[in-house]
Amino acid sequence: MENADRLKNILKSHNLRITDCRLKVIEFFLYKETALSQGDLESKLKQYDRVTLYRTLSSFLDSGILHKIPNAAGIATYGLCHETCSPDHHDHNHIHFKCNNCGETECLDDKSVPPVTLPKGYLINAVNMIVDGFCAKCA
Amino acid sequence: MENADRLKNILKSHNLRITDCRLKVIEFFLYKETALSQGDLESKLKQYDRVTLYRTLSSFLDSGILHKIPNAAGIATYGLCHETCSPDHHDHNHIHFKCNNCGETECLDDKSVPPVTLPKGYLINAVNMIVDGFCAKCA
DNA sequence: TATTTATACGCAATAAGGTTGCATTTATGT
DNA sequence: ACATAAATGCAACCTTATTGCGTATAAATA
Numbered sequence: 001m002e003n004a005d006r007l008k009n010i011l012k013s014h015n016l017r018i019t020d021c022r023l024k025v026i027e028f029f030l031y032k033e034t035a036l037s038q039g040d041l042e043s044k045l046k047q048y049d050r051v052t053l054y055r056t057l058s059s060f061l062d063s064g065i066l067h068k069i070p071n072a073a074g075i076a077t078y079g080l081c082h083e084t085c086s087p088d089h090h091d092h093n094h095i096h097f098k099c100n101n102c103g104e105t106e107c108l109d110d111k112s113v114p115p116v117t118l119p120k121g122y123l124i125n126a127v128n129m130i131v132d133g134f135c136a137k138c139a
Numbered sequence: 140m141e142n143a144d145r146l147k148n149i150l151k152s153h154n155l156r157i158t159d160c161r162l163k164v165i166e167f168f169l170y171k172e173t174a175l176s177q178g179d180l181e182s183k184l185k186q187y188d189r190v191t192l193y194r195t196l197s198s199f200l201d202s203g204i205l206h207k208i209p210n211a212a213g214i215a216t217y218g219l220c221h222e223t224c225s226p227d228h229h230d231h232n233h234i235h236f237k238c239n240n241c242g243e244t245e246c247l248d249d250k251s252v253p254p255v256t257l258p259k260g261y262l263i264n265a266v267n268m269i270v271d272g273f274c275a276k277c278a
Numbered sequence: 279t280a281t282t283t284a285t286a287c288g289c290a291a292t293a294a295g296g297t298t299g300c301a302t303t304t305a306t307g308t
Numbered sequence: 309a310c311a312t313a314a315a316t317g318c319a320a321c322c323t324t325a326t327t328g329c330g331t332a333t334a335a336a337t338a
Contacts, residue, residue: 017305019315038295049317054296059315070269072207074215074324075295095255100264114253116234116268121275125239129255130209130267136260156334158286177324188288193325198286213295214324 014063021048025056026065035069035079035096035105069096069105070128079107096130101138153202160187164195165204174208174218174235174244208235208244209267218246235269240277 007023007030016022024045029036041053048056057078060066066078081092095111098104113129133139146162146169155161163184168175180192187195196217199205205217220231234250237243252268 017314019305021316050295051297051318052316055315068211070209070211070267072209072215072267074213076211076213095257097257097261108258111255111257113268114255116250116253116270118234118236118250118270118272119247119275121278122236123273123278124270125272126270128209128211128269128271129252130269131255131257131263131265132267133257133264134262136258139260139262156285158334160287189324190289190326191287194286 029080035077037075037077098132099135099138101134160191168219174216176214176216237271238274238277240273
């Protein structure tokens, strides 16, 4: 099946070994289309150890498959990167949206973050925008 | 001393009892002028129990003295609210800046978040912007 | 000012998230 | 098929987050 090949190619292109756990995690992200925390993975992929999932997320973060999404809850959440991201260069300019009803966080890939200026002397590395409210399904 | 009165008035105006711990916590926020986590408070205000500090932060959050600042680290951090904030209505439109060198997060009260538009069907409650890079001191 | 009472505090305990070390298993290059 | 570097699972530990409960105390009231 070509879908399986697609998943494998994502790993290959990021120089990661192909393992069941990694394939399942990527598949889950692609299926959900929302930001996920380690807890989300643990409850859905019970066949894998907490630590394995933790290290899977870490390796995906390092290799540019996932990016961390800031939130106020104090729980690390992750979103899928664009194809254009690599370990040394993340290129994210989209808005993150958190729904206060269903609790899901999603990457609005079509919505780019407006330019900002900072006070004199500040150097900008990256800009993150998190909007909360009600998503299209919950509004 | 009038400074003490200022601190007490902040508590009074938010309908909170005046206690040593609460005064010290507010004083610390005013002094630091940066966002703080519970861990920051614990290491500086060792005379109070962790739980007391935890509940102090909670009550300040509920009463509108503090607001939570999203971050990618997975640790809850808090910033002082404007005078205009109340329990039922937070009015924040400033940019948060996280320095990748000194690690401090600050509220750039003078810098307002640019307006954003979302896809059809979305309802916006609040917009949070976190910029990271190097602050004026570390650049 | 003394008394009452609702609230805050400190301690103990627990849950959950995050992280590391190590022995075993497995993916992949030869 | 074999060798080896990497991934996994388990145990363990640390930090942060959170609740219950008895005691202490701020502030309302008499």
